[in-house]
Amino acid sequence: MNKITLLAGEPNDANRDYLPEAIKGSRMVVNENGNNSQVYPKNLKEFHESITDDGLTDTWFEYVPESYDPAKKTPLVFSMHGGLMTGWGQCIYTSWTHVADREGFICVFPNAHDKRMWMIECDPNTIDELSQPMPEGIPSLNEPTGTVEEYHDLKLVLALLNRMKQRYNIDEGRVFMQGMSMGDCMTSQVARYCGVHFAATAGSGCPTNPLLMFAPEGSVINKGGAMDIWQSRLEHDRTPFHYGLDDRAVVRKNLEYWKIINEADVPPVISIRGEKNFAFYRGKKANVVLMDVKNRDHGQTFDDAEMVWDYLFSGVRKEPDGTLAHTPTQQEQAGDALAVAVCEGADNAWVNGAVVSMKAPALRWEKLKYHGLNGDQIVRGSYLCVPVAFLADAFGGTLEEDENGRRASLTLPDGRVFAFAEGCIGCTVDNRIEAMLCEAIYRDESLYISLEWFCRFALNWQVSEYDGVLYATDHYSVLSRYLSWLLQDLLRGDNE
Known part of the structure; x- marks a missing residue:
């Protein structure tokens, strides 16, 4: 097993910016109770190209660890940034590159195309208001145009997936996605509409508006099918005000949505390990995991990537017929025995x-x-x-x-x-x-x-x-x- 090396950084404790641009390419690190950074990885490579059918130029960042073996089929992890952030920002605010160093998989961190905000499906009753210019410091959403499948950012994900398969020896059954905040919403959108391409997805910091997940009569809205799902929730986080529901209802609906699709209507296996509270649901078609973290604000824990890989991604693959095959994960989804x-x-x-x-x-x-x-x-x-x-x-x-x-x-x-x-x-x-x-x-x-x-x-x-x-x-x-x-x-x- 390859060793993870944590590099000593230069803390900028005076920083109050959401994403200080000076971090890029430097040894600066920042710490806040929702986002903690690592030293900018030297193997993180930036790309600017047009790879979608609409001719627009996009930016993304690839991380290929030194442990990558081109002779072996290799998993691929997409990691999606939060609103007003970037691909490189998502990279340094996670530990995906560290886990990749040990495991040998490849990571890709795309940029949202417009305003550092993903184009995501929205409640039609509120999108006009939310896409208008906002007071300074408050982002406005990109107003969706066309069907979800026609959104440029969704096209970018699928085009990047094809490109990565062409450049590297990617294991098509072990493609994953994780996102933070607005990247959580983007990941949910990809899972609901294009889940056929992914074995599992994970998100932290922003559950999806239930109005986009359930039809008025209560049936689920889904084109992506069953897949393993991970949902990270943070004690001090709050759901967006425009959902019109309280935190409990929103989180419950997000969990219930995937339990229905994955046929996981069973009592969970429960474990609390330090400040991390786990509920593991084992479904007939796929599994669902809730991780609730004590005393954390909006964002993602630095070890969120490690948790997602160890307890979920490491033990699932999608077969050519769309079914999931499970093997033991690196950390067992075990409940507290006592x-x-x-x-x-x-x-x-x-x-x-x-x-x-x-x-x-x-x-x-x-x-x-x-x-x-x-x-x-x-x-x-x-x-x-x-x-x-x-x-x-x-x-x-x-x-x-x-x-x-x-x-x-x-x-x-x-x-x-x-x-x-x-x-x-x-x-x-x-x-x-x-x-x-x-x-x-x-x-x-x-x-x-x-x-x-x-x-x-x-x-x-x-x-x-x-x-x-x-x-x-x-x-x-x-x-x-x-x-x-x-x-x-x-x-x-x-x-x-």
Whole structure:
């Protein structure tokens, strides 16, 4: 395996430009919580030619790694820049060239033809407004002309694909595309209309307007067929205002669209690895992956390319008949083997990769301070609590109850014995007193304790919470926005 070499750059921490032009060909690097750059690769080559049937001249950038072997069939990755950016800008804001150095595949980074903005399909009710001149710093869209297949930028993609096949020994079954922001929308457009040419596509930072994906009666609009799909979403990102829908609805619709086409209407395999939240859907025709990244703004993570390659692109090819063939990916699409998630108000839980029912729903309890406050109070802690009976079921313990369930003794498989009683913040662990985060409470004929406390204290697990969902597992993990909503849907049985 070829080695990746990270070059030391010259940080420009004073930069506030979206894409500082001085980076091109230099060692300058910039870092922002949505876009982080690498040193401009020396093997990145610029081309200016007319290769489409309309005679227009285009610009693109090719990266052929030194590890490329012309005697071997080689995968090809298109990577599409965001609005107001360039092909070389997309190159330095990703790690595609690093992954290519190791794997030996070729990358191509096209420029949008006009105004550094891709021509993409738009809602006809808003395109007139969005294509008008905007205030300084706000880009206006290129007004689409003709059918999608007639858009110049789409023609450029197909012409570039043919050119790359002529110049290099490209494996026609392993052609991929990834895009960021407006490049995400462009990639989605290519997938929906010209997907026959690609085995898989991926995008980060801008889901597609659902009005372009679903007909008014609810059927999907698609000419490209099934393919493996990757969608990267970022916690602090927001969908475009002109979609007229909130973030949750837009992301859900984008996910649902490809689940329908790929026949992936199954519960996902879920894993959280650090700040990256994964949901893997395995379909009859093709797979779908959602990666939700905690504490990131609009753009793409620097390792997005690595994630896409390792977990998706590395294990799929498109056969001549249009079907997909899957082999093991370099990183397994495996769920967290030991994990528990609950949702406030839901009587289902997620346990080790499956939805299970609980005796009573998870509920929230607040720990209060009120002494010395003249009748006022301060909330010192807010905790999702679950029945002790659920803990026994989820962790293979033995439960004994007394006083109609107001006292409970839980014996874990390792022999430790926990005893709880209604109204007491203390419990006993092997006959020794231990204070919990909040008192045990009795509701719905069940004795409840804090799930956070139990997972942290008894199991030494990582625990995180977002929007009424708590996720606990045995390794570093931080629950993010969209996966918490996905878990809400799963545990509440709400997929509308």
